[in-house]
Amino acid sequence: MECIVSLGQASSELLIASGCRQRLAQRLEGKRAVVISDRHLQDAWGASLFTDLPWLVVPPGEESKSVERVSSLWSQMVRLGLDRQSVVVALGGGVVGDLAGFVAATYLRGVAFYSLPTSLLAMVDASVGGKVGIDLPEGKNLAGQFYPAHTVAVDPELLDTLPAKEFSQGMAEVIKHAILQGEPLWSLVRSFQPTHANDPEALCRLVTEAVLVKVEVVRQDPYEKTGLRAQLNLGHTYGHAIEWCADYSLGHGEAVALGLIADLRLSRALGTLEVDFEKDMLELLERWSLPTTLPTPLERFDWDRVAAALGRDKKNKDGQWCFVLPVRPGKVLTVNGPSVDLVRHAFSSLRPHGVLS
Amino acid sequence: MECIVSLGQASSELLIASGCRQRLAQRLEGKRAVVISDRHLQDAWGASLFTDLPWLVVPPGEESKSVERVSSLWSQMVRLGLDRQSVVVALGGGVVGDLAGFVAATYLRGVAFYSLPTSLLAMVDASVGGKVGIDLPEGKNLAGQFYPAHTVAVDPELLDTLPAKEFSQGMAEVIKHAILQGEPLWSLVRSFQPTHANDPEALCRLVTEAVLVKVEVVRQDPYEKTGLRAQLNLGHTYGHAIEWCADYSLGHGEAVALGLIADLRLSRALGTLEVDFEKDMLELLERWSLPTTLPTPLERFDWDRVAAALGRDKKNKDGQWCFVLPVRPGKVLTVNGPSVDLVRHAFSSLRPHGVLS
Numbered sequence: 001m002e003c004i005v006s007l008g009q010a011s012s013e014l015l016i017a018s019g020c021r022q023r024l025a026q027r028l029e030g031k032r033a034v035v036i037s038d039r040h041l042q043d044a045w046g047a048s049l050f051t052d053l054p055w056l057v058v059p060p061g062e063e064s065k066s067v068e069r070v071s072s073l074w075s076q077m078v079r080l081g082l083d084r085q086s087v088v089v090a091l092g093g094g095v096v097g098d099l100a101g102f103v104a105a106t107y108l109r110g111v112a113f114y115s116l117p118t119s120l121l122a123m124v125d126a127s128v129g130g131k132v133g134i135d136l137p138e139g140k141n142l143a144g145q146f147y148p149a150h151t152v153a154v155d156p157e158l159l160d161t162l163p164a165k166e167f168s169q170g171m172a173e174v175i176k177h178a179i180l181q182g183e184p185l186w187s188l189v190r191s192f193q194p195t196h197a198n199d200p201e202a203l204c205r206l207v208t209e210a211v212l213v214k215v216e217v218v219r220q221d222p223y224e225k226t227g228l229r230a231q232l233n234l235g236h237t238y239g240h241a242i243e244w245c246a247d248y249s250l251g252h253g254e255a256v257a258l259g260l261i262a263d264l265r266l267s268r269a270l271g272t273l274e275v276d277f278e279k280d281m282l283e284l285l286e287r288w289s290l291p292t293t294l295p296t297p298l299e300r301f302d303w304d305r306v307a308a309a310l311g312r313d314k315k316n317k318d319g320q321w322c323f324v325l326p327v328r329p330g331k332v333l334t335v336n337g338p339s340v341d342l343v344r345h346a347f348s349s350l351r352p353h354g355v356l357s
Numbered sequence: 358m359e360c361i362v363s364l365g366q367a368s369s370e371l372l373i374a375s376g377c378r379q380r381l382a383q384r385l386e387g388k389r390a391v392v393i394s395d396r397h398l399q400d401a402w403g404a405s406l407f408t409d410l411p412w413l414v415v416p417p418g419e420e421s422k423s424v425e426r427v428s429s430l431w432s433q434m435v436r437l438g439l440d441r442q443s444v445v446v447a448l449g450g451g452v453v454g455d456l457a458g459f460v461a462a463t464y465l466r467g468v469a470f471y472s473l474p475t476s477l478l479a480m481v482d483a484s485v486g487g488k489v490g491i492d493l494p495e496g497k498n499l500a501g502q503f504y505p506a507h508t509v510a511v512d513p514e515l516l517d518t519l520p521a522k523e524f525s526q527g528m529a530e531v532i533k534h535a536i537l538q539g540e541p542l543w544s545l546v547r548s549f550q551p552t553h554a555n556d557p558e559a560l561c562r563l564v565t566e567a568v569l570v571k572v573e574v575v576r577q578d579p580y581e582k583t584g585l586r587a588q589l590n591l592g593h594t595y596g597h598a599i600e601w602c603a604d605y606s607l608g609h610g611e612a613v614a615l616g617l618i619a620d621l622r623l624s625r626a627l628g629t630l631e632v633d634f635e636k637d638m639l640e641l642l643e644r645w646s647l648p649t650t651l652p653t654p655l656e657r658f659d660w661d662r663v664a665a666a667l668g669r670d671k672k673n674k675d676g677q678w679c680f681v682l683p684v685r686p687g688k689v690l691t692v693n694g695p696s697v698d699l700v701r702h703a704f705s706s707l708r709p710h711g712v713l714s
Contacts (some may be wrong), residue, residue: 071424071493078495106463109490109501133466136428138435144466145502319438 012148014128014215016208018200021116021155024089025050028114033087034080036073036100038064041092041118044161050089054080058099062248065099065134067143073103087112087150093119093166094126094252098141101132105147115149118158120170121253124177124210127152129218129229139312140240140248146223154211156204159197167197169253171288174206175281176235176260177213182330185209189284231332234324235259238347241309245300250291257290258350260326266346267325270338275328293352301351303344310343371485371572373511373565375557378473381446381510382407385471390444391437393430393457395421398449398475401518407446411437415456419605422456422491424500430460444469444507450476450523451483451609455498458489462504472506475515477527478610481534481567484509486575486586496669497597497605503580511568513561516554524554526610528645531563532638533592533617534570539687542566546641588689591681592616595704598666602657607648614647615707617683623703624682627695632685650709658708660701667700 015023028050035050038060046055056076058064077086088111090100097115104113117127133144159167178185188209196202214232221228239259243250264281267273282292294301310321320337327333372380385407392407395417403412413433415421434443445468447457454472461470474484490501516524535542545566553559571589578585596616600607621638624630639649651658667678677694684690 067424067428074493074500075495078493078499106490106500106502108499109488109503131466133463136431136435138432142435142465143431143463145463146466 010130010148012128012130013151014154014211015151016154016204016211018157018204019155020153021049021158024114024116024151024153027151028053028087028089031087032082032085033089033114034077034082035089035091036096036103037091038096041096041161045091045118045158050091053089058096060095062095062135062140065095065140067134067136069099070103070106070134073099074107077103077107082107082111084108084111087114089114089116090149091116091118093117093122097122097126098132098144099134101130101147101149102134102144105132105145110147112150113147115152116158117152117154119162120159120167120207121173122170123154123156123159123207124170125173125214125232127154128211128214130222139244154207156200156207159203164197165251165289168288168290169251172235172253172256172260172285172290174210175284175288176232176256177210179260179277179281179326179329180217180231180234180332181213182328185213186329190280194287227334230322230334231324233322234326234332235263237310237313237321237323238262240313241306242294242301244309244312245305246295247300250295254291257285257292258294261285261292262346262350263323263325265349266323266338266342267327267333269342269346270325270335272325272327272333272335274331277326277329292350294350296352298351301347303347306347307340307344367487367505369485369487369505370508371511371568372508373561373568375514375561376512377510378406378512378515381471381473381508384508385410385444385446388444389439389442390446390471391434391439392446392448393453393460394448395453398453398518402448402475402515407448410446415453417452419452419492419497422452422497424491424493426456427460427463427491430456431464434460434464439464439468441465441468444471446471446473447506448473448475450474450479454479454483455489455501456491458487458504458506459491459501462489462502467504469507470504472509473515474509474511476519477516477524477564478530479527480511480513480516480564481527482530482571482589484511485568485571487579496601511564513557513564516560521554522608522646525645525647526608529592529610529613529617529642529647531567532641532645533589533613534567536617536634536638536683536686537574537588537591537689538570539685542570543686547637551644584691587679587691588681590679591683591689592620594667594670594678594680595619597670598663599651599658601666601669602662603652604657607652611648614642614649615651617642618649619703619707620680620682622706623680623695623699624684624690626699626703627682627692629682629684629690629692631688634683634686649707651707653709655708658704660704663704664697664701 033053035053035055040060042057088104090097104111115127117123130146130148132147133141136142178189192206235256239255242255323335325333390410392410392412397417399414445461447454461468472484474480487503487505489504490498493499535546549563592613596612599612680692682690
């Protein structure tokens with residue numbers, strides 16, 4: 001399928017189809033362009049895709065989302081003679097997309113950006129909606145821009161080379177989207193088994209429905225002004241704090257999985273959970289080998305550290321913690337400044353034995 | 358006066374009035390904000406302006422437009438606890454405005470930016486139109502964004518502490534604007550004598566008319582798409598090359614002054630100069646102690662270096678040099694790919710004895 005995702009005044013073209021990477025490649029023929037990717041992806045796809053273009057390859061992993069890497073990419077692009085009419089193509093997961101998008105947004109005050117996500121997480125979440133950025137020593141994604149891609153091509157065939165563990169990370173975001181949307185995605189996700197990941201048709205359907213949740217939210221609230229887009233933060237307030245406390249040794253999806261559980265329990269404690277779907281959610285997370293308790297060593301998750309990390313969240317307003325909490329599949333609620341005791345208690349329930357730290 | 362300058366879908370409020378810095382300061386009362394400025398300006402204004410706000414002070418000079426400085430400012434802002442509702446105020450000339458604007462554009466994906474230009478150059482040119490950015494080792498302004506300020510407050514009283522030499526740098530851009538517009542600015546500039554710089558009313562009138570030239574161009578072509586905004590590059594293709602060859606030891610206005618002369622002579626050589634106003638222009642530049650010949654040592658301006666520098670200009674398209682050339686006061690012409698011999702000859706005319714290098 002194809003659609004146009006508007007992001008305020010700008011808009012992205014969104015292609016979702018098996019094999020659509022080749023259509024993107026055809027469109028770039030005769031254009032001055034550069035591919036930003038990582039080493040693993042170059043090994044996997046470099047021989048068959050964008051063979052006529054220069055590739056700028058960064059090390060895999062979050063460390064590449066640094067200002068030093070941005071600076072180096074800018075300089076390499078100058079040396080390649082890329083001008084304002086040039087195109088930056090991101091071939092990669094969330095890290096490559098965020099990094100390449102930021103470079104595209106800022107090189108010569110902005111050049112066209114084409115995004116070709118290669119991870120499930122990037123396909124259903126990061127590649128849509130124009131958020132690009134890098135990390136600072138003080139925290140993740142603290143520098144960036146809203147810079148919608150000219151074209152996002154979601155090609156599920158690119159998932160063929162994705163490790164199973166990475167696929168699971170993406171499923172955490174798919175499950176989050178299902179909680180946000182309710183039907184039809186909630187049922188679709190519950191019927192989607194790990195064996196279906198190898199069924200191109202089932203996979204394409206799941207990816208399409210999951211992307212469309214994000215598309216609809218972004219369409220209605222492109223710049224996170226009305227609170228709707230902030231709902232995508234479900235599972236992420238706790239999730240970001242967990243990532244930070246674990247020094248980013250957990251995958252993003254793993255942290256979000258834990259965050260979803262804590263959010264549901266916080267909602268229950270606040271009396272805002274109308275339908276208690278914890279059992280269904282835990283079953284889903286376990287199906288995809290996502291964690292349901294904090295990983296050892298637990299000292300990393302001492303409450304003082306967690307509280308400090310929660311205090312750094314970009315969505316906080318006026319110093320109050322802000323949580324998006326589930327009400328039932330298909331409905332969430334944004335809560336500013338819930339009681340610290342309840343926030344702490346919900347977090348502590350993630351400890352393997354539920355012991356308060 | 359007050360007006361709204363639209364920059365595509367965004368728009369800036371523009372205040373031009375003696376003393377309007379205080380109005381800006383009042384608006385910031387009760388807001389979380391940070392002032393980015395330089396040491397000289399902090400000495401001059403820190404005791405009377407924005408006394409309740411934190412100041413982040415950078416060294417004066419182009420060297421501060423670096424990625425390292427941006428990175429340091431981002432981190433300091435995180436440590437100050439600035440959130441998405443915070444405001445970045447630039448108090449300074451072009452360097453501070455470009456740097457602070459880029460920081461505002463990218464901190465937490467963009468926070469509100471208030472610009473209070475303190476140099477004539479920044480008042481009539483840099484502060485209007487949303488161009489923000491930093492330099493790379495490979496060249497100036499190669500990384501940046503279009504990020505219009507929420508409010509630009511042009512307060513000519515801030516020029517009181519501007520050294521005369523810096524005022525002259527700004528007059529080069531005023532003269533450029535006068536050539537672009539013709540009347541009324543061309544006559545106004547010709548009647549404006551150095552003694553008038555101390556006459557608040559005359560100064561405010563000149564600044565207002567000069568700013569409005571930029572405003573009108575930006576309004577019509579915010580993102581440099583139609584070629585109109587690119588006309589502001591008059592004097593700048595040669596000018597940027599001269600700056601680069603001199604390793605930025607010349608002021609921007611001095612380089613633009615030389616660029617204006619070379620552009621006029623190139624236009625004459627191409628037969629596109631309808632009204633030969635060289636004598637008037639030279640008289641104007643000399644009135645403001647701006648150079649009319651290249652400064653020694655001349656080896657810096659060997660043709661090979663100049664040609665290489667011309668080749669780096671961001672406005673070049675498809676490898677062809679692009680020049681904006683005067684036709685008469687009030688009319689310019691964009692020329693792509695003029696003969697290298699003529700370009701070289703016009704440049705060489707800037708040598709003190711007009712000797713071809």
